[in-house]
Amino acid sequence: MSQMNLLQAINNALDIAMEKDDKVVCFGEDVGFFGGVFRATSHLQEKYGRARCFNTPLVEQGIIGFANGLASQGHKPVAEIQFGDYIFPAFDQIVNETAKFRYRSGNEFDVGGLTIRTPYGGGIKGGHYHSQSPEAYFAHTPGLKIVVPRNPHQAKGLLLASIRDENPVIFFEPKRLYRASVGDVPEEDYELPIGKADVVREGSDITLLAWGAQMEIISDAAEKADKDGIDCEVIDLRSILPWDIETVVSSVQKTGRLLISHEAPLTNGFGAEIAATVQEEAFLSLESPIMRVCGLDVPYPLAHETEYMPDATKVYEAIKRSIHY
Template identity: 70%
Template sequence: GIAGGHYHSQSPEAYFAHTPGLKVVIPRDPYQAKGLLLASIASQDPVIFFEPKKLYRASTGEVPEEYYEIELGKAEVTQQGKDVTVLAWGAQMEIVQKAVEMAEKDGISCEVIDLRSILPWDADTVAASVKKTGRLVINHEAPLTGGFAGEIAATIQQTCFLYLESPIERVCGMDTPYPLALEKEYVADHLKTYEAIKRSVNF
């Protein structure tokens, strides 16, 4: 979403999630960034802290001056819902929120989760939500193949199989280099997410 082209628009979190012992953290806004960064510095384990470049230009918010930490490896349910769970992280949280608002106009109640930590990731929180809604839509900016959504989908399918009302949807980037001129076609935007929500609910 920044017209950065191939070299400045990549989302390589899945590469680092394949490294045992490493923690991978991605914030969605300034408040989360401070709390997660301080927790990362205090961690006894090595942490790679992703800062989505889009947030530098588009995200604002109040940040307390005092010291605070946000627990690593713990997802946050940012909105309660009953029909479908929508999961994302980082700058994609703003995109899924737009999709959720569109879906709610159609009478679809969405539960929204910010994963925050890719490694370790909070499978318990996601599973509890999916057992309630029976559906899961995962959004990330990285390409589909080998993307972290595949790991999430496999785990949730295993733990929530008897609760699922529809196939798990993945809304991701394409399996191509990030195209500068065709960024709007490539990106996992709110419209693609909205369509995935509708497919999931109407399956």
């Protein structure tokens, strides 16, 4: 067991994947000797050479198009998009090519070995081009998997599982947490299941659900609620697509209440899909309306980032409204 921050855990996962399978290659803008803007790929080019860890031109559509080609021929590319906000030039390649490769060929060929890594989310004073959370755009596209880790231990296990999955995966990394703290991470190779939520804390009064960096926020809110005698169950969804309906619905059937929190704007955020599904599956168990504490329906602001972010106080106030409904 070693102490690692989130970036070190990601680097460790890439190192293990590349060491054990020479079909794994990683590339993107500045990921070679420089190690990427956040240093997630540091020293990998030194260890595995320029043929397996290399820089690309600053063309996101080209990065993913190239990755699709590599994956279709049996390689396992790990393509980095420098910021989640920059993934949109590659949107056509991802939703029209990556996601549909297997379907359009009747499973004759696929790009199942492709993993797309990208940092997402706010909290770093990055402004509107370095702070967005675009997971919901891709959740509308069958054929993809979407994974979001909350800490170093989760990041390593989920990234290794993503690289080895037989379907293309978008791996969103909460950049606010990259160097925020360290945690215990096994040094050995291990995987965590994609599509299975993690019940971080059991409770009886209300279910709090989030993913990525927002897990810290809802956990803090749950501790605030403890002082009011409110017993919160806290769940990390971990995978947006597929998402663990069974675990979430089972929790809501027990607690009778659900609060969903994500950084992305409220309207058409993935929380809306969760809310719709839960009311279909657990309507008679609900004691109050499903609450959503999310980003605002405005472009991500720089000067007013604090007001925009769904913080622990906002979540705590929503918990009380739900309990006293």
